[in-house]
Amino acid sequence: MSRYTLQTIHHMNNSHNKIIMLGTGSAGVTRCYNTCFFLKTADTALLVDAGGGNGIMSQIEKAGINLTDIHHMFITHAHTDHILGAVWVVRMIMHRILGGEYKGNLNVYGNDKVISTLKQICLMTLHKNYNALFGSRIMLCEKLSGDEFQAGDICMQCFDVLSDKEKQFGFRAIMPGGATLVCMGDEPCNRANYPIARGADWLMCEAFCLYKDRDVFKPYEKFHSTAMDAGAVAAELGVKNLLLYHTEDKTLATRRTEYTREAAQSFKGNIFIPDDLETIDID
Numbered sequence: 001m002s003r004y005t006l007q008t009i010h011h012m013n014n015s016h017n018k019i020i021m022l023g024t025g026s027a028g029v030t031r032c033y034n035t036c037f038f039l040k041t042a043d044t045a046l047l048v049d050a051g052g053g054n055g056i057m058s059q060i061e062k063a064g065i066n067l068t069d070i071h072h073m074f075i076t077h078a079h080t081d082h083i084l085g086a087v088w089v090v091r092m093i094m095h096r097i098l099g100g101e102y103k104g105n106l107n108v109y110g111n112d113k114v115i116s117t118l119k120q121i122c123l124m125t126l127h128k129n130y131n132a133l134f135g136s137r138i139m140l141c142e143k144l145s146g147d148e149f150q151a152g153d154i155c156m157q158c159f160d161v162l163s164d165k166e167k168q169f170g171f172r173a174i175m176p177g178g179a180t181l182v183c184m185g186d187e188p189c190n191r192a193n194y195p196i197a198r199g200a201d202w203l204m205c206e207a208f209c210l211y212k213d214r215d216v217f218k219p220y221e222k223f224h225s226t227a228m229d230a231g232a233v234a235a236e237l238g239v240k241n242l243l244l245y246h247t248e249d250k251t252l253a254t255r256r257t258e259y260t261r262e263a264a265q266s267f268k269g270n271i272f273i274p275d276d277l278e279t280i281d282i283d
Contacts, residue, residue, distance in 0.1 A: 016042040022059040027081040029249035034081040044152025047073040050085030072151040075110040076185040077168035078117040094130040162190040188225040203239040206246035231263030243272040
């Protein structure tokens with residue numbers, strides 16, 4: 001069988017470290033959810049981005065994650081398809097705190113634009129009893145590029161993706177057991193960030209569309225790239241596994257096969273094109 005149709009994606013087996021893709025689409029999708037995911041260990045559920053609305057609540061529920069188990073959230077940037085769902089996560093956790101159902105704190109990590117935007121939306125839209133939890137139970141943790149910190153048992157280092165469009169942070173994570181994962185946010189990997197991604201076990205990056213469809217979806221005009229571009233970057237960086245997300249949603253029926261085939265023109269490692277709610281072992 002061709003390796004184009006083989007992907008080592010396992011659903012909830014004995015591995016402790018997992019990526020749970022809540023959504024895999026770009027901003028304007030209607031046939032899948034916006035890109036966001038959990039990094040899940042035996043003890044930590046780190047939510048990365050949250051999509052563009054309260055659909056995040058449904059995705060979290062379908063993934064089998066309890067809100068009371070979410071104590072860490074990293075938001076890459078303040079675009080609507082990444083941050084508005086975070087408002088809902090914060091709101092619903094606030095509700096559980098006030099109801100005595102949530103133990104501990106929620107720690108939200110992001111750059112200054114992310115933190116200020118999230119707090120301002122909450123202050124403008126949520127009840128004062130909810131907003132009173134900021135600083136005591138809802139901890140907004142502003143990060144600078146290069147900062148290292150712990151999100152539960154995951155070791156994190158964030159970095160500026162050097163966007164020309166919106167201030168955005170990616171991160172390098174070291175999972176329990178030592179596997180390394182680099183998330184590039186939703187823009188192409190800037191060469192200045194190659195050193196932090198080089199040799200990673202996992203590279204997560206956007207592929208807005210296929211290169212052959214570039215005239216249809218116009219990724220470069222939107223500061224995005226293609227599956228072919230991502231494969232070439234992964235090959236140059238010498239990573240082991242490449243996961244592509246933040247795609248268009250007009251080709252979902254053939255996305256896995258076609259995106260894998262195109263990325264594999266350059267990259268000879270393992271390629272993953274997950275669907276929404278797919279779980280991938282990363283041990």
